[in-house]
């Protein structure tokens with residue numbers, strides 16, 4: 047970065063990880079150099095909206111928390127062979143392309159992963175830190191063939207207790223229940239963790255795009271809005287699954303993921319030479 051480009055961005059650490067620290071008059075944020083994921087977003091006067099596990103492992107294990115970028119595939123969708131879960135972006139080292147201060151004192155940082163030149167898809171991330179947090183995932187297909195893409199912004203939203211919150215905006219939507227052999231079910235009312243077995247791995251195709259995570263314990267609501275993101279995924283592993291995850295363990299109650307994605311049946315076909323974008327906006331209400 048040149049001096050003028052680095053306005054509002056400096057190197058530091060966040061949750062123990064090397065990061066770019068981003069400031070604006072409205073909020074601070076941190077973006078991890080490993081994974082390029084936003085680790086922290088704090089509107090002025092508020093607690094962090096994002097959660098990073100106190101048990102998060104160190105690189106090359108993906109960081110459990112913040113907003114990992116799942117790209118160029120979600121989970122292991124449409125892949126063959128032994129590929130890493132959620133793609134290559136979240137374990138890449140990233141660089142800042144440029145940064146600038148936009149209107150309304152929003153600080154914008156553009157980033158790209160290093161070492162993924164073997165792919166014919168190119169990825170660029172835009173992070174805008176202001177009264178809201180906006181993240182854009184921009185994919186360009188450099189090949190002369192169409193490419194199929196799945197992707198997600200896999201936010202870990204900090205909550206008082208995952209068993210006490212609910213998510214509005216999904217009622218009546220169909221979902222694939224990944225904890226129940228991908229059975230297709232219908233969301234009956236707001237999303238809540240089930241009482242009997244409190245865990246959720248639900249993929250909602252063709253979802254509405256705006257979701258409200260209502261947290262009475264913290265007295266706050268986190269609004270998540272997807273743009274050009276047809277899918278929603280609501281994930282919390284619950285106690286039993288988390289007990290087998292070294293980087294979650296007893297901390298499973300501290301977050302809920304309300305991911306905006308293009309995944310499951312919502313595949314994106316990127317024409318040869320074309321560019322597509324997906325955005326997520328996070329706001330405190």
Ligand SMILES: O=P(O)(O)OC[C@H]1O[C@@H](O)[C@H](O)[C@@H](O)[C@@H]1O
Pocket residue numbers: 108121131132200224247248279281305
């Ligand atoms: O452990 P990972 O690879 O970070 O994935 C966490 C979860 O991410 C969610 O998005 C998936 O729907 C889950 O199936 C998965 O378990």
